Each structure stands twice: as structure tokens, then as C-alpha cells.
Amino acid sequence: MTLSDALRRYKRDVSTTKAGQRWEELRLDKMDNEMTFVGELIGNITADQIAEWRDLRLKKVSSPSVRRDMTLLSSVFEIAKREWKCCTINPVREVKRPSNGRPRDRRVSLSEVSALTTRLGFIEGVAPVTLQQELAYAFLLALETAMRQGEILGLKVKDVLIKDRYVRLEMTKNGESRNVPLTRRAGELLEVLLGERSGDSQVFRLSSASADAMFRKIRDELHIVDLHFHDTRHEATTRLARKVDVLDLARITGHKDPRSLMVYYNATAAEMAARLD
Structure with missing residues (x-):
């Protein structure tokens, strides 16, 4: 062989x-x-x-x-x-492996979120019609939940329990299932996405390959530098770190070692100063 x-x-x-x-x-x-x-x-x-x-x-x-x-x-x-x-x-x-390098700590600014979702045709409260609009919903949902792109695009309607305010992920990157709690904003986005649908159908039509290509194209058109879709996971976990302790955060994101999450407790100096008042 x-x-x-x-x-x-x-x-x-x-x-x-x-x-x-x-x-x-x-x-x-x-x-x-x-x-x-x-x-x-x-x-x-x-x-x-x-x-x-x-x-x-x-x-x-x-x-x-x-x-x-x-x-x-x-x-x-x-x-x-x-x-x-x-x-x-x-x-x-x-063979010796190269060092892991410094983890990415790219934050996603509100102006970048606004520019991207506007360019993708997002309309508040209106169900997506185009794949670009679906990408906008996936992007916003990622910022609220810290779910990976593949986890979001793989969602089925039956996985979303809006009344109980969580999403059930049966299979994740690390091979285990987990429940992801929903912020109020995430619940609102999913309500629009689901509409009256039920059962085993997919929430999104968009594939990961199409989402990657589309995101890079729109990002470059807007001259946004060094932003990847996966940076939403860091941004979301940084925001969630303000609200929950590290063990709860690990359950939300699916990290097996809570110590690896310390990089996400990455508040800016201005944010830390605000907490002191």
C-alpha cells in the first residue's frame, strides 16, 4: 500500500x-x-x-x-x-512538531458586524431568502452562542428548543453532544429562521464550503482585515465570559479543559476599568 x-x-x-x-x-x-x-x-x-x-x-x-x-x-x-x-x-x-503559536485573539467590532450584515442583505425580523442572508443569520447566531460554523449550519429544526432556550448539538467537533443555551437575541434570530417549520428539516440551506467562500469575498470587498468566520467563536466566548464562570463557559463552548478558556477572558483595559467602578 x-x-x-x-x-x-x-x-x-x-x-x-x-x-x-x-x-x-x-x-x-x-x-x-x-x-x-x-x-x-x-x-x-x-x-x-x-x-x-x-x-x-x-x-x-x-x-x-x-x-x-x-x-x-x-x-x-x-x-x-x-x-x-x-x-x-x-x-x-x-518528528518534532512546530510550536502551537499564540492563539488568535481577534475581536469583532460592532462596525464590522454592521457592515457585513448590511452587505449580506440582513433585514431584522425578516426570514432569509438568499444564501447571503442566511450567512448573515449564521454570523449573528455565532456571535451570540459561540457555536462553530459547522455546528450552526448543521442544525435541524428539531435540535432547536426555543421555549426551553437551548440548542441540542448531537455531534460536535470533539465527538460529544452538548446543549447550548440561547441568549434572548439568539432565540429571536432562530424564531425568524424556523418560522412554522418543524421536524427533521435543516435550519440552513447553506453549506460550509459556500459559507467560507462567501464570507471571504464579502469581507475582502469591505476591506475588513484579518477577520475569519471562526473569530466569532472567540468574540462570543469573550462576551459570555463576562456573564458566566469558566466551568459554565466550558459547558457552553464544549471545551474539555477549562484552562484553555482563559484566553477568552480577554477583556480590553477599558472594559476592565469599567468593572472597577
């Missing part, structure tokens, strides 16, 4: 069982297309080749991105070794 064969088999047999299926499939395809040694037998791949690939990737993308790629590649080698029996070592384990 070549490394290319292993990447494709992992994509077919393993990635399809995961909540992060789309991300994994994209990463595996990129590895298959870009690695110069994918045609070699997986059992012949060396740590030196992995290290060379790591260094080339670091010239193009951030350290955290390379770390995630290496984690995925390591998983491919592990299953190839333990279950497929086509290699005896995992060379990724022998």
Missing part, C-alpha cells in the same frame, strides 16, 4: 465517521496532491521525509495549521500500522 492509497482509504473509511469529515477530507486531498513521496510504499516513508514536508508547509501556513496536519497524518500512519498492517512504525511520531 502506498501512502497515497492509505490517505484515500483513511478518507473513505475513517473520515466519514467523524464530525470534522469535511475538514479532514480537504486536508487529506491536499496531502495526496502536494506530498512528493505519496507514491512510495507507506512502510518505506522516513522521518526525514516527514520533516522535509513539515518545513515546506511552514513556509506556506501557520504553525498551528502544520501541527493539525501532522496530527492527521499521524492518525493515518497509526491505523495503517495497527489495523491495516502495512507498516511497522509511525514516522510522524519521530
